Amino acid sequence: MVLITRKIEFAASHLYHNPELSPEENRRVFGKCNNPHGHGHNYALEVTVAGEPDPVTGMVLDLKELKEILEREVMQRMDHRFLNYEVVELKGKIPTCENIARVIWELLEPKIKKGRLHRVRLYESADLFADCYRNGAGGV
Amino acid sequence: MQSREDYRSSGSFAYAQDKAAPLRIELGRRYRFAASHRLHTEALSEEENARVFGKCANPYGHGHNYMLEISVSGEVDPATGMIANLGDLDSFVEREVIEAFDHHSLNEDVAAFRNVVPTTENLCIEIFKRLKSFPKAKLERVRVQETTNNSFEYSGEGSNAV
Numbered sequence: 512m513v514l515i516t517r518k519i520e521f522a523a524s525h526l527y528h529n530p531e532l533s534p535e536e537n538r539r540v541f542g543k544c545n546n547p548h549g550h551g552h553n554y555a556l557e558v559t560v561a562g563e564p565d566p567v568t569g570m571v572l573d574l575k576e577l578k579e580i581l582e583r584e585v586m587q588r589m590d591h592r593f594l595n596y597e598v599v600e601l602k603g604k605i606p607t608c609e610n611i612a613r614v615i616w617e618l619l620e621p622k623i624k625k626g627r628l629h630r631v632r633l634y635e636s637a638d639l640f641a642d643c644y645r646n647g648a649g650g651v
Numbered sequence: 652m653q654s655r656e657d658y659r660s661s662g663s664f665a666y667a668q669d670k671a672a673p674l675r676i677e678l679g680r681r682y683r684f685a686a687s688h689r690l691h692t693e694a695l696s697e698e699e700n701a702r703v704f705g706k707c708a709n710p711y712g713h714g715h716n717y718m719l720e721i722s723v724s725g726e727v728d729p730a731t732g733m734i735a736n737l738g739d740l741d742s743f744v745e746r747e748v749i750e751a752f753d754h755h756s757l758n759e760d761v762a763a764f765r766n767v768v769p770t771t772e773n774l775c776i777e778i779f780k781r782l783k784s785f786p787k788a789k790l791e792r793v794r795v796q797e798t799t800n801n802s803f804e805y806s807g808e809g810s811n812a813v
Contacts (some may be wrong), residue, residue: 513738520723523696527731527732529730529731531730532730540731540736541731542738555783583689583707604729604732605730605731606732606734607727607731607732607733608678609676609678609732609733609734610727613674613676613727616674617674623723630675632679637681638680638681638682639678639679639681640678640680641676641677641678641679641681642676642677642679642722643674643675643677644674644675644677645672645674646672648674
């Protein structure tokens with residue numbers, strides 16, 4: 512089995528706010544991420560697909576195809592968007608790295624027809640990221 | 652639906668995802684610290700130390716900018732969208748690791764390395780020991796990058812299991 516990874520970057524804004532908590536609790540739990548008009552990040556997304564290279568093409572899947580899936584499912588939905596208000600899949604969820612990574616997994620998994628989705632890693636900054644796997648720890 | 656064991660034993664590769672398996676989310680966080688160390692052991696002669704550790708055995712030690720990456724897992728709290736509050740995680744790591752190691756000599760200032768060579772392998776194990784009691788999430792893995800060209804990982808398994 513071979514793992515192949517494609518990386519894309521998108522810029523988006525968000526804020527953390529739970530309407531079921533009081534303003535003071537929101538402030539305490541989310542800190543400056545609760546600022547009412549939001550803030551933004553350059554997100555980096557690494558998508559890893561596992562599979563066997565096709566004996567004819569030598570490819571697990573055509574990276575061009577993966578690029579198109581990422582463009583359609585992620586870039587068009589999230590790039591230069593306000594995640595809380597413009598991404599329906601995140602409605603009612605706090606748009607943390609954890610939740611965005613899961614949404615991206617759920618968008619991508621049914622679209623990948625060759626190989627299988629192994630890992631979605633979403634960086635919110637160089638020092639903070641979330642990994643999503645289908646299987647056990649570390650995707651194994 | 653076939654089990655994953657069936658896929659493995661079927662002889663042909665089947666990529667259908669086991670949809671019954673739940674999605675797992677891990678939170679990854681990176682920290683940095685600068686520390687000095689010397690690779691040297693009393694168990695070997697000076698010549699053997701020099702042969703095994705090379706310039707890392709130079710008597711006064713040397714330093715690195717270490718990058719520590721930790722991964723934790725757990726349920727994502729629907730109220731916060733988080734596995735663990737970052738402030739809680741950061742203050743725990745700061746207290747247990749960064750304060751003890753940053754701008755220190757690993758050999759001289761960290762009791763665990765009095766009789767253990769502070770290689771980055773052993774550093775990973777020591778950091779795992781210090782962080783595994785984080786109360787808000789499960790520590791999955793520790794990865795330490797000693798330089799941009801080498802990194803080491805430990806997930807609490809093997810004969811050194813902690």
